[in-house]
Amino acid sequence: MAKLLIENVSVRFPLYHGESRSLKKTVFAAASGRLGEDRKHRLVVEALRDVSFSLRTGDRLGFIGANGAGKTTLLRSMAGIYEPVCGLITIDGAVTALLDANQGMNLEMTGRENIRLRGLFNGLNELQINQLQADVAAFAGLDQFLELPVRTYSSGMIVRLGFALATAIKPQILLMDEWILAGDAAFMTKARHRLETMVRGAEILVLSSHNADVILRWCNRVIWMDSGQIKADGHPEEVLAAYLPPEQFAHAMAAAEDAA
Numbered sequence: 001m002a003k004l005l006i007e008n009v010s011v012r013f014p015l016y017h018g019e020s021r022s023l024k025k026t027v028f029a030a031a032s033g034r035l036g037e038d039r040k041h042r043l044v045v046e047a048l049r050d051v052s053f054s055l056r057t058g059d060r061l062g063f064i065g066a067n068g069a070g071k072t073t074l075l076r077s078m079a080g081i082y083e084p085v086c087g088l089i090t091i092d093g094a095v096t097a098l099l100d101a102n103q104g105m106n107l108e109m110t111g112r113e114n115i116r117l118r119g120l121f122n123g124l125n126e127l128q129i130n131q132l133q134a135d136v137a138a139f140a141g142l143d144q145f146l147e148l149p150v151r152t153y154s155s156g157m158i159v160r161l162g163f164a165l166a167t168a169i170k171p172q173i174l175l176m177d178e179w180i181l182a183g184d185a186a187f188m189t190k191a192r193h194r195l196e197t198m199v200r201g202a203e204i205l206v207l208s209s210h211n212a213d214v215i216l217r218w219c220n221r222v223i224w225m226d227s228g229q230i231k232a233d234g235h236p237e238e239v240l241a242a243y244l245p246p247e248q249f250a251h252a253m254a255a256a257e258d259a260a
């Protein structure tokens, strides 16, 4: 039985070199009134403020919210990439975090070597690693590119390899950002079944997406993030109906039904 407990979590980013941060991030932070000072008088962005919720086996949670609302920060905190300044994150179960296409890949190693690395990391034996290599190679369709360093791949090729690798191992708690939906149309048609099998196989799913129909199809709960705080938490249809303009909501409902 998997469990995830987020208690009064706040995350702040000190801005040591304000000028080197992306303009987009600075503008969002300033516009949403989340720039402040910490005890050492450093300029900080308050990315998450006192966030609490809990999840258990069977929960399939979607995060929605405007750019800069805190969705990625929350996913990354749950994955252990960011440490909260206060609050507690307790996780009972094995976490698979699919937050970037090339996450966990060594760009200097070949595609094939990366598959092997992932297998070793997941505790697979030689036979299972050989099966993983065959499975990922067949699915990613990268042919001879698998023998070249990943740094020579196009971004679409990295998505293919990242996707094939990510979906080859059955996760218990799955944290996902929407990069995984970013393959080209032909690839996504082929990928859809594999992705849905993985998503449905996870005990707990947490997905951040701007794609409302995907949230409607996969999630049974939605948290709406706004300026680093939870604005609404409930059934996907109710929260999305409040979040989206009526035509967009109707469109998403129709698209979710078509895809079902």
Ligand SMILES: Nc1ncnc2c1ncn2[C@@H]1O[C@H](COP(=O)(O)OP(=O)(O)OP(=O)(O)O)[C@@H](O)[C@H]1O
Pocket: 013, 014, 021, 024, 025, 026, 028, 029, 034, 045, 046, 047, 065, 066, 067, 068, 069, 070, 071, 072, 073, 074
């Ligand atoms: N590495 C960072 N350094 C400084 N501030 C950051 C950093 N990452 C995020 N922030 C700030 O934290 C806030 C939340 O950002 P976050 O990326 O979590 O938003 P998001 O909801 O995922 O947005 P999007 O939909 O655009 O991906 C923003 O105001 C942003 O300025």
